Amino acid sequence: MKNVVCIGCGYVGSVTSVAFAALGYHTVVIDVDSNKVEMINAGKSSLYEPGLEPLIQQVSGRTLFAVSTYEPIKEADIVFICVGTPSLVDGTADLTYVKMAAKQIGMALNPGKFTVIVNKSTVPVGTADLVTSILEEESGLQAEQDFAVVSNPEFLREGFALEDVMAPDRIVIGTSNERARKQMRLLYEPLIQLNSADQVVYFETDAKSAELIKYASNAFLAVKISYINEVAKLCEALNAHVPDVAKGMGLDSRIGSKFLQVSSGWSGSCFPKDTAELLATSFKYGSELSIVSAAITANLNMHLYCVDKIVRQLGDLRGKTIAILGLTFKPDTDDARATQATVIIRKLIELGAAIHVHDPMGMPMFSALNGDLPITYCNSGEEAAQGVDGLVLLTHWECYIKLDWQKIFLSMRHPYILDTRNFLDKKTLQELGFQYDGIGLGRLS
Numbered sequence: 001m002k003n004v005v006c007i008g009c010g011y012v013g014s015v016t017s018v019a020f021a022a023l024g025y026h027t028v029v030i031d032v033d034s035n036k037v038e039m040i041n042a043g044k045s046s047l048y049e050p051g052l053e054p055l056i057q058q059v060s061g062r063t064l065f066a067v068s069t070y071e072p073i074k075e076a077d078i079v080f081i082c083v084g085t086p087s088l089v090d091g092t093a094d095l096t097y098v099k100m101a102a103k104q105i106g107m108a109l110n111p112g113k114f115t116v117i118v119n120k121s122t123v124p125v126g127t128a129d130l131v132t133s134i135l136e137e138e139s140g141l142q143a144e145q146d147f148a149v150v151s152n153p154e155f156l157r158e159g160f161a162l163e164d165v166m167a168p169d170r171i172v173i174g175t176s177n178e179r180a181r182k183q184m185r186l187l188y189e190p191l192i193q194l195n196s197a198d199q200v201v202y203f204e205t206d207a208k209s210a211e212l213i214k215y216a217s218n219a220f221l222a223v224k225i226s227y228i229n230e231v232a233k234l235c236e237a238l239n240a241h242v243p244d245v246a247k248g249m250g251l252d253s254r255i256g257s258k259f260l261q262v263s264s265g266w267s268g269s270c271f272p273k274d275t276a277e278l279l280a281t282s283f284k285y286g287s288e289l290s291i292v293s294a295a296i297t298a299n300l301n302m303h304l305y306c307v308d309k310i311v312r313q314l315g316d317l318r319g320k321t322i323a324i325l326g327l328t329f330k331p332d333t334d335d336a337r338a339t340q341a342t343v344i345i346r347k348l349i350e351l352g353a354a355i356h357v358h359d360p361m362g363m364p365m366f367s368a369l370n371g372d373l374p375i376t377y378c379n380s381g382e383e384a385a386q387g388v389d390g391l392v393l394l395t396h397w398e399c400y401i402k403l404d405w406q407k408i409f410l411s412m413r414h415p416y417i418l419d420t421r422n423f424l425d426k427k428t429l430q431e432l433g434f435q436y437d438g439i440g441l442g443r444l445s
Protein backbone atom coordinates (compact mmCIF):
# COMPACT_ATOMS: atom_id res chain seq x y z
CA MET A 1 0.00 0.00 0.00
CA LYS A 2 1.75 3.10 -1.17
CA ASN A 3 -0.31 5.39 -3.40
CA VAL A 4 -2.18 8.28 -1.83
CA VAL A 5 -4.35 10.79 -3.68
CA CYS A 6 -5.78 13.99 -2.21
CA ILE A 7 -8.60 15.79 -3.98
CA GLY A 8 -8.36 19.55 -3.44
CA CYS A 9 -5.34 21.71 -2.98
CA GLY A 10 -6.81 24.14 -0.45
CA TYR A 11 -5.76 24.32 3.16
CA VAL A 12 -6.62 20.78 4.23
CA GLY A 13 -5.55 19.20 0.93
CA SER A 14 -2.18 20.98 0.87
CA VAL A 15 -1.31 20.08 4.44
CA THR A 16 -2.59 16.49 4.20
CA SER A 17 -0.85 15.72 0.91
CA VAL A 18 2.44 17.23 2.04
CA ALA A 19 2.32 15.20 5.26
CA PHE A 20 1.82 11.86 3.45
CA ALA A 21 4.48 12.80 0.88
CA ALA A 22 6.87 13.60 3.74
CA LEU A 23 6.12 10.16 5.24
CA GLY A 24 7.36 8.65 1.97
CA TYR A 25 4.06 7.81 0.23
CA HIS A 26 3.75 8.48 -3.47
CA THR A 27 1.19 11.28 -3.17
CA VAL A 28 -0.75 13.01 -5.91
CA VAL A 29 -2.88 16.05 -5.24
CA ILE A 30 -5.63 16.77 -7.75
CA ASP A 31 -7.06 20.24 -8.23
CA VAL A 32 -9.05 21.85 -11.03
CA ASP A 33 -7.15 25.10 -10.49
CA SER A 34 -4.14 24.82 -12.81
CA ASN A 35 -2.45 27.71 -11.05
CA LYS A 36 -2.38 25.78 -7.75
CA VAL A 37 -1.18 22.66 -9.55
CA GLU A 38 1.70 24.57 -11.13
CA MET A 39 2.63 26.11 -7.80
CA ILE A 40 2.85 22.73 -6.02
CA ASN A 41 4.92 21.28 -8.87
CA ALA A 42 7.22 24.31 -8.64
CA GLY A 43 7.69 23.67 -4.90
CA LYS A 44 5.47 26.57 -3.83
CA SER A 45 2.44 26.94 -1.55
CA SER A 46 -0.68 28.79 -2.68
CA LEU A 47 -1.46 29.74 0.93
CA TYR A 48 0.43 30.91 3.96
CA GLU A 49 1.04 28.40 6.74
CA PRO A 50 4.26 28.34 8.79
CA GLY A 51 6.67 25.67 7.47
CA LEU A 52 4.41 24.55 4.62
CA GLU A 53 6.32 25.95 1.65
CA PRO A 54 9.76 24.63 2.74
CA LEU A 55 8.23 21.17 3.13
CA ILE A 56 6.51 21.35 -0.28
CA GLN A 57 9.88 22.35 -1.73
CA GLN A 58 11.47 19.24 -0.19
CA VAL A 59 8.93 16.72 -1.46
CA SER A 60 7.67 18.25 -4.72
CA GLY A 61 8.75 16.15 -7.70
CA ARG A 62 10.01 13.40 -5.38
CA THR A 63 6.99 12.03 -3.56
CA LEU A 64 4.49 14.86 -4.14
CA PHE A 65 2.94 15.56 -7.52
CA ALA A 66 0.00 17.76 -8.54
CA VAL A 67 -2.28 17.22 -11.54
CA SER A 68 -5.65 18.37 -12.87
CA THR A 69 -7.03 15.03 -14.05
CA TYR A 70 -8.54 12.17 -12.06
CA GLU A 71 -6.33 9.61 -13.81
CA PRO A 72 -4.21 8.88 -10.66
CA ILE A 73 -7.34 7.47 -8.93
CA LYS A 74 -6.78 4.25 -10.90
CA GLU A 75 -3.54 3.54 -9.03
CA ALA A 76 -4.62 4.92 -5.66
CA ASP A 77 -4.86 2.81 -2.52
CA ILE A 78 -6.38 5.65 -0.53
CA VAL A 79 -8.14 8.77 -1.81
CA PHE A 80 -8.71 11.71 0.52
CA ILE A 81 -11.51 14.13 -0.28
CA CYS A 82 -10.21 17.49 0.95
CA VAL A 83 -12.50 19.98 -0.78
CA GLY A 84 -14.22 23.02 0.75
CA THR A 85 -17.59 22.79 2.49
CA PRO A 86 -18.63 26.45 2.88
CA SER A 87 -21.78 27.51 4.75
CA LEU A 88 -25.03 28.06 2.89
CA VAL A 89 -27.29 30.89 4.06
CA ASP A 90 -29.29 28.54 6.30
CA GLY A 91 -26.09 27.49 8.11
CA THR A 92 -25.86 24.05 6.53
CA ALA A 93 -22.68 22.97 4.76
CA ASP A 94 -22.60 23.25 0.99
CA LEU A 95 -21.68 19.78 -0.31
CA THR A 96 -21.43 20.77 -3.98
CA TYR A 97 -17.66 20.20 -4.12
CA VAL A 98 -17.82 16.95 -2.15
CA LYS A 99 -20.46 15.59 -4.54
CA MET A 100 -18.45 16.72 -7.57
CA ALA A 101 -15.32 15.04 -6.20
CA ALA A 102 -17.24 11.83 -5.44
CA LYS A 103 -18.65 11.75 -8.99
CA GLN A 104 -15.22 12.18 -10.55
CA ILE A 105 -13.68 9.56 -8.26
CA GLY A 106 -16.53 7.18 -9.05
CA MET A 107 -15.95 7.57 -12.78
CA ALA A 108 -12.23 6.88 -12.37
CA LEU A 109 -12.34 4.01 -9.83
CA ASN A 110 -10.35 0.94 -10.79
CA PRO A 111 -12.60 -2.18 -10.78
CA GLY A 112 -9.61 -4.42 -10.16
CA LYS A 113 -8.43 -2.71 -7.01
CA PHE A 114 -9.96 -2.20 -3.56
CA THR A 115 -9.85 1.57 -2.95
CA VAL A 116 -10.48 3.40 0.29
CA ILE A 117 -12.12 6.81 -0.10
CA VAL A 118 -11.74 9.06 2.91
CA ASN A 119 -13.76 12.12 3.85
CA LYS A 120 -11.16 14.48 5.30
CA SER A 121 -13.22 17.63 4.73
CA THR A 122 -15.50 18.63 7.56
CA VAL A 123 -18.80 17.19 6.38
CA PRO A 124 -22.24 16.81 7.94
CA VAL A 125 -23.15 13.56 9.64
CA GLY A 126 -24.33 11.11 7.00
CA THR A 127 -21.94 12.29 4.26
CA ALA A 128 -20.02 8.99 4.23
CA ASP A 129 -23.31 7.32 3.21
CA LEU A 130 -23.96 9.99 0.59
CA VAL A 131 -20.46 9.61 -0.92
CA THR A 132 -20.89 5.82 -0.92
CA SER A 133 -24.10 6.03 -2.93
CA ILE A 134 -22.59 8.51 -5.43
CA LEU A 135 -19.55 6.25 -5.91
CA GLU A 136 -21.76 3.20 -6.44
CA GLU A 137 -23.87 5.02 -8.98
CA GLU A 138 -20.95 6.46 -10.96
CA SER A 139 -18.68 3.40 -10.89
CA GLY A 140 -21.18 0.55 -11.05
CA LEU A 141 -19.01 -1.10 -8.38
CA GLN A 142 -20.14 -2.55 -5.09
CA ALA A 143 -19.53 -0.64 -1.89
CA GLU A 144 -17.76 -2.52 0.92
CA GLN A 145 -16.46 -5.07 -1.57
CA ASP A 146 -14.81 -3.01 -4.33
CA PHE A 147 -14.34 0.16 -2.31
CA ALA A 148 -15.19 1.58 1.11
CA VAL A 149 -15.75 5.08 2.47
CA VAL A 150 -14.12 6.18 5.71
CA SER A 151 -14.56 9.30 7.81
CA ASN A 152 -11.21 10.63 9.04
CA PRO A 153 -11.81 14.25 10.12
CA GLU A 154 -8.97 16.75 10.25
CA PHE A 155 -8.25 18.65 13.46
CA LEU A 156 -5.76 21.16 12.06
CA ARG A 157 -5.36 24.57 13.61
CA GLU A 158 -4.26 27.29 11.22
CA GLY A 159 -0.78 28.42 12.17
CA PHE A 160 0.03 25.00 13.68
CA ALA A 161 -1.20 22.76 10.89
CA LEU A 162 2.06 20.89 10.26
CA GLU A 163 2.56 20.27 13.96
CA ASP A 164 -1.05 19.06 14.23
CA VAL A 165 -0.75 16.74 11.23
CA MET A 166 2.66 15.26 12.08
CA ALA A 167 2.11 14.99 15.85
CA PRO A 168 -1.65 14.79 16.34
CA ASP A 169 -3.34 14.17 19.71
CA ARG A 170 -5.77 11.81 18.02
CA ILE A 171 -6.47 10.13 14.73
CA VAL A 172 -10.15 9.35 14.38
CA ILE A 173 -11.14 6.65 11.89
CA GLY A 174 -14.82 6.03 11.20
CA THR A 175 -15.77 2.93 9.25
CA SER A 176 -17.35 -0.45 9.76
CA ASN A 177 -15.41 -1.98 6.86
CA GLU A 178 -12.67 -4.24 8.21
CA ARG A 179 -10.47 -4.07 5.11
CA ALA A 180 -10.60 -0.26 5.04
CA ARG A 181 -9.86 -0.18 8.76
CA LYS A 182 -6.69 -2.24 8.22
CA GLN A 183 -5.60 -0.09 5.29
CA MET A 184 -6.04 3.11 7.30
CA ARG A 185 -4.05 1.66 10.19
CA LEU A 186 -1.22 0.71 7.80
CA LEU A 187 -1.26 4.19 6.30
CA TYR A 188 -0.95 5.90 9.67
CA GLU A 189 1.55 3.42 11.15
CA PRO A 190 4.68 5.45 10.15
CA LEU A 191 3.14 8.57 11.70
CA ILE A 192 2.32 6.74 14.92
CA GLN A 193 5.89 5.38 14.97
CA LEU A 194 7.27 8.91 14.59
CA ASN A 195 5.58 9.92 17.82
CA SER A 196 5.92 8.30 21.20
CA ALA A 197 3.37 5.54 21.71
CA ASP A 198 1.22 7.34 24.28
CA GLN A 199 1.17 10.61 22.34
CA VAL A 200 -1.15 9.75 19.47
CA VAL A 201 -4.43 8.10 20.28
CA TYR A 202 -5.65 6.08 17.31
CA PHE A 203 -9.38 5.84 17.73
CA GLU A 204 -11.66 3.68 15.60
CA THR A 205 -15.40 4.09 15.48
CA ASP A 206 -18.25 4.11 12.96
CA ALA A 207 -18.46 6.77 10.24
CA LYS A 208 -21.36 8.78 11.73
CA SER A 209 -19.69 9.03 15.14
CA ALA A 210 -16.44 10.14 13.52
CA GLU A 211 -18.27 12.81 11.54
CA LEU A 212 -19.96 14.05 14.71
CA ILE A 213 -16.71 14.05 16.72
CA LYS A 214 -15.36 16.80 14.49
CA TYR A 215 -18.41 19.07 14.84
CA ALA A 216 -18.95 18.36 18.51
CA SER A 217 -15.28 19.14 19.25
CA ASN A 218 -15.22 22.46 17.45
CA ALA A 219 -18.55 23.51 18.93
CA PHE A 220 -17.33 22.55 22.40
CA LEU A 221 -14.25 24.76 21.98
CA ALA A 222 -16.42 27.62 20.72
CA VAL A 223 -18.70 27.21 23.76
CA LYS A 224 -15.64 27.26 26.04
CA ILE A 225 -14.38 30.55 24.57
CA SER A 226 -17.84 32.13 24.66
CA TYR A 227 -18.12 31.08 28.27
CA ILE A 228 -14.86 32.73 29.36
CA ASN A 229 -15.74 35.82 27.32
CA GLU A 230 -19.04 36.13 29.19
CA VAL A 231 -17.24 35.53 32.49
CA ALA A 232 -14.89 38.36 31.45
CA LYS A 233 -17.86 40.68 31.08
CA LEU A 234 -19.02 39.70 34.55
CA CYS A 235 -15.48 40.37 35.83
CA GLU A 236 -15.79 43.93 34.58
CA ALA A 237 -19.07 44.36 36.42
CA LEU A 238 -17.65 42.82 39.61
CA ASN A 239 -14.18 44.40 39.32
CA ALA A 240 -12.54 40.96 39.19
CA HIS A 241 -9.58 39.92 37.03
CA VAL A 242 -10.41 37.40 34.27
CA PRO A 243 -6.82 36.20 33.60
CA ASP A 244 -6.69 35.04 37.22
CA VAL A 245 -10.18 33.56 37.06
CA ALA A 246 -9.25 31.65 33.88
CA LYS A 247 -5.98 30.49 35.39
CA GLY A 248 -7.69 29.32 38.56
CA MET A 249 -10.35 27.47 36.56
CA GLY A 250 -7.77 25.89 34.26
CA LEU A 251 -5.90 24.41 37.20
CA ASP A 252 -8.72 21.90 37.45
CA SER A 253 -7.59 19.18 35.05
CA ARG A 254 -11.22 18.43 34.23
CA ILE A 255 -11.51 21.94 32.79
CA GLY A 256 -7.97 22.47 31.44
CA SER A 257 -6.25 25.77 30.80
CA LYS A 258 -6.55 25.86 27.00
CA PHE A 259 -9.15 27.93 25.16
CA LEU A 260 -9.80 30.18 28.13
CA GLN A 261 -8.10 33.21 26.59
CA VAL A 262 -10.52 36.14 26.29
CA SER A 263 -11.00 37.88 22.98
CA SER A 264 -13.46 39.97 21.03
CA GLY A 265 -14.95 36.59 20.09
CA TRP A 266 -14.04 33.54 18.04
CA SER A 267 -14.11 33.45 14.26
CA GLY A 268 -12.19 31.94 11.35
CA SER A 269 -12.93 29.44 8.68
CA CYS A 270 -14.08 26.65 11.04
CA PHE A 271 -15.90 27.67 14.23
CA PRO A 272 -18.62 29.86 12.66
CA LYS A 273 -19.28 27.35 9.88
CA ASP A 274 -19.14 24.25 12.09
CA THR A 275 -21.31 25.63 14.90
CA ALA A 276 -23.90 26.72 12.31
CA GLU A 277 -23.91 23.29 10.64
CA LEU A 278 -24.14 21.40 13.94
CA LEU A 279 -27.00 23.60 15.08
CA ALA A 280 -28.81 23.11 11.76
CA THR A 281 -28.32 19.34 12.05
CA SER A 282 -29.66 19.36 15.60
CA PHE A 283 -32.79 21.22 14.42
CA LYS A 284 -33.19 18.88 11.46
CA TYR A 285 -33.28 15.87 13.75
CA GLY A 286 -35.47 17.58 16.37
CA SER A 287 -32.76 17.55 19.02
CA GLU A 288 -31.74 21.20 19.38
CA LEU A 289 -28.30 21.93 20.80
CA SER A 290 -29.42 25.07 22.61
CA ILE A 291 -25.99 25.51 24.19
CA VAL A 292 -24.41 25.91 20.75
CA SER A 293 -27.10 28.39 19.80
CA ALA A 294 -26.31 30.37 22.97
CA ALA A 295 -22.58 30.33 22.19
CA ILE A 296 -23.19 31.75 18.71
CA THR A 297 -25.34 34.55 20.13
CA ALA A 298 -22.84 35.22 22.93
CA ASN A 299 -20.08 35.45 20.34
CA LEU A 300 -21.83 38.10 18.27
CA ASN A 301 -22.66 39.95 21.48
CA MET A 302 -18.96 39.84 22.39
CA HIS A 303 -18.00 41.57 19.12
CA LEU A 304 -20.59 44.26 19.87
CA TYR A 305 -19.56 44.50 23.51
CA CYS A 306 -16.11 45.63 22.30
CA VAL A 307 -17.76 48.34 20.20
CA ASP A 308 -19.78 49.42 23.27
CA LYS A 309 -16.58 49.67 25.31
CA ILE A 310 -15.10 52.00 22.70
CA VAL A 311 -18.24 54.14 22.62
CA ARG A 312 -18.30 54.29 26.42
CA GLN A 313 -14.78 55.75 26.37
CA LEU A 314 -14.89 57.94 23.29
CA GLY A 315 -18.56 58.99 23.22
CA ASP A 316 -20.08 59.98 19.88
CA LEU A 317 -17.85 58.41 17.20
CA ARG A 318 -18.78 60.87 14.45
CA GLY A 319 -15.65 62.77 13.40
CA LYS A 320 -13.40 60.38 15.32
CA THR A 321 -10.80 58.00 13.92
CA ILE A 322 -10.01 54.55 15.28
CA ALA A 323 -7.00 52.38 14.50
CA ILE A 324 -7.55 48.62 14.30
CA LEU A 325 -4.54 46.35 14.76
CA GLY A 326 -5.16 42.82 13.49
CA LEU A 327 -7.67 41.73 10.85
CA THR A 328 -7.06 37.99 10.82
CA PHE A 329 -9.04 35.69 13.13
CA LYS A 330 -5.84 34.82 14.98
CA PRO A 331 -2.08 35.43 14.52
CA ASP A 332 0.20 33.60 12.07
CA THR A 333 -2.34 33.31 9.30
CA ASP A 334 -3.38 35.48 6.37
CA ASP A 335 -6.95 34.25 6.77
CA ALA A 336 -9.28 37.20 7.13
CA ARG A 337 -12.53 35.48 6.14
CA ALA A 338 -15.53 36.34 8.34
CA THR A 339 -13.40 37.66 11.17
CA GLN A 340 -14.37 39.60 14.29
CA ALA A 341 -12.70 42.58 12.59
CA THR A 342 -15.35 42.59 9.85
CA VAL A 343 -18.23 42.90 12.32
CA ILE A 344 -16.49 45.38 14.61
CA ILE A 345 -15.20 47.65 11.82
CA ARG A 346 -18.57 47.69 10.05
CA LYS A 347 -20.30 48.70 13.29
CA LEU A 348 -17.73 51.43 14.05
CA ILE A 349 -18.18 52.87 10.55
CA GLU A 350 -21.97 52.75 10.98
CA LEU A 351 -21.51 54.81 14.16
CA GLY A 352 -19.58 57.45 12.19
CA ALA A 353 -15.93 56.56 12.88
CA ALA A 354 -13.13 56.72 10.31
CA ILE A 355 -10.95 53.61 10.35
CA HIS A 356 -7.23 53.00 9.96
CA VAL A 357 -6.13 49.37 9.85
CA HIS A 358 -2.95 47.35 9.95
CA ASP A 359 -2.29 43.61 9.84
CA PRO A 360 1.06 41.98 9.05
CA MET A 361 -0.50 39.40 6.68
CA GLY A 362 -4.26 39.81 6.49
CA MET A 363 -4.72 43.08 4.61
CA PRO A 364 -4.83 41.66 1.05
CA MET A 365 -7.58 39.15 1.90
CA PHE A 366 -9.48 41.60 4.10
CA SER A 367 -9.52 44.30 1.41
CA ALA A 368 -10.54 41.78 -1.25
CA LEU A 369 -13.51 40.69 0.88
CA ASN A 370 -14.45 44.14 2.18
CA GLY A 371 -13.83 46.32 -0.84
CA ASP A 372 -16.96 48.35 -0.05
CA LEU A 373 -15.58 49.65 3.25
CA PRO A 374 -13.99 53.12 3.40
CA ILE A 375 -10.84 52.10 5.29
CA THR A 376 -7.29 53.43 5.29
CA TYR A 377 -4.82 50.52 5.01
CA CYS A 378 -1.50 51.34 6.70
CA ASN A 379 1.99 49.92 6.39
CA SER A 380 2.66 49.71 10.11
CA GLY A 381 0.97 49.88 13.49
CA GLU A 382 2.65 53.25 14.06
CA GLU A 383 1.23 54.59 10.80
CA ALA A 384 -2.26 53.32 11.66
CA ALA A 385 -2.14 55.08 15.05
CA GLN A 386 -1.24 58.48 13.59
CA GLY A 387 -3.79 61.08 14.77
CA VAL A 388 -6.42 58.58 15.98
CA ASP A 389 -8.75 58.89 18.96
CA GLY A 390 -8.51 55.25 19.95
CA LEU A 391 -6.55 52.13 19.07
CA VAL A 392 -8.07 48.64 19.21
CA LEU A 393 -5.96 45.49 19.18
CA LEU A 394 -8.04 42.62 17.79
CA THR A 395 -5.39 40.03 16.87
CA HIS A 396 -2.44 39.28 19.14
CA TRP A 397 0.32 39.30 16.54
CA GLU A 398 3.68 39.05 18.32
CA CYS A 399 5.01 42.04 16.33
CA TYR A 400 2.57 44.39 18.08
CA ILE A 401 4.41 43.99 21.37
CA LYS A 402 7.48 45.55 19.78
CA LEU A 403 5.74 48.59 18.29
CA ASP A 404 7.24 51.97 19.16
CA TRP A 405 4.58 52.69 21.77
CA GLN A 406 6.23 55.96 22.87
CA LYS A 407 5.98 57.24 19.30
CA ILE A 408 2.40 55.98 19.08
CA PHE A 409 1.48 57.78 22.32
CA LEU A 410 2.84 61.05 20.98
CA SER A 411 1.08 60.67 17.62
CA MET A 412 -2.41 59.75 18.83
CA ARG A 413 -5.03 62.47 19.27
CA HIS A 414 -6.44 60.66 22.30
CA PRO A 415 -4.35 57.86 23.89
CA TYR A 416 -7.07 55.23 24.43
CA ILE A 417 -6.16 51.58 23.81
CA LEU A 418 -8.59 48.66 23.87
CA ASP A 419 -6.54 45.46 24.00
CA THR A 420 -9.18 42.77 23.35
CA ARG A 421 -6.68 39.94 24.01
CA ASN A 422 -5.15 41.35 27.25
CA PHE A 423 -1.92 40.89 25.37
CA LEU A 424 0.05 44.12 25.58
CA ASP A 425 2.08 45.19 28.61
CA LYS A 426 -0.54 47.17 30.54
CA LYS A 427 1.91 48.59 33.09
CA THR A 428 4.38 49.94 30.53
CA LEU A 429 1.59 51.44 28.44
CA GLN A 430 0.03 53.11 31.47
CA GLU A 431 3.44 54.51 32.47
CA LEU A 432 3.74 55.98 28.98
CA GLY A 433 0.43 57.76 29.63
CA PHE A 434 -2.00 55.55 27.72
CA GLN A 435 -5.54 55.02 28.92
CA TYR A 436 -5.30 51.20 28.73
CA ASP A 437 -8.41 49.04 28.63
CA GLY A 438 -8.50 45.26 28.32
CA ILE A 439 -11.31 42.70 28.58
CA GLY A 440 -12.38 41.55 32.02
CA LEU A 441 -9.62 43.35 33.89
CA GLY A 442 -11.95 45.11 36.29
CA ARG A 443 -13.21 48.65 35.88
CA LEU A 444 -11.15 51.08 33.84
CA SER A 445 -9.72 53.64 36.26
Ligand code: UDX
Nearest residue numbers: 154155156157158259260261263266267268270329330
Ligand atom coordinates in the same frame (compact mmCIF):
# COMPACT_ATOMS: atom_id res chain seq x y z
C1 UDX B 1 -10.04 25.25 14.91
C2 UDX B 1 -9.76 24.03 15.81
O1 UDX B 1 -8.93 24.45 16.91
C3 UDX B 1 -9.11 22.92 15.00
O2 UDX B 1 -8.94 21.77 15.82
C4 UDX B 1 -10.02 22.57 13.81
O3 UDX B 1 -9.45 21.57 12.99
C5 UDX B 1 -10.28 23.82 12.97
O4 UDX B 1 -10.84 24.84 13.81
P1 UDX B 1 -8.62 27.24 13.91
O5 UDX B 1 -9.90 27.72 13.30
O6 UDX B 1 -7.38 27.22 13.08
O7 UDX B 1 -8.79 25.75 14.47
O8 UDX B 1 -8.32 28.21 15.14
P2 UDX B 1 -8.27 28.12 16.73
O9 UDX B 1 -6.87 28.26 17.16
O10 UDX B 1 -9.04 27.01 17.26
O11 UDX B 1 -9.02 29.50 17.08
C6 UDX B 1 -10.37 29.75 16.67
C7 UDX B 1 -10.82 31.12 17.14
O12 UDX B 1 -10.96 31.15 18.56
C8 UDX B 1 -9.84 32.25 16.81
O13 UDX B 1 -10.57 33.41 16.47
C9 UDX B 1 -9.09 32.45 18.10
O14 UDX B 1 -8.51 33.71 18.22
C10 UDX B 1 -10.20 32.23 19.12
N1 UDX B 1 -9.73 31.83 20.46
C11 UDX B 1 -9.05 30.66 20.61
C12 UDX B 1 -10.03 32.63 21.54
O15 UDX B 1 -10.65 33.68 21.41
N2 UDX B 1 -9.62 32.22 22.79
C13 UDX B 1 -8.94 31.07 22.98
O16 UDX B 1 -8.62 30.76 24.15
C14 UDX B 1 -8.64 30.26 21.87
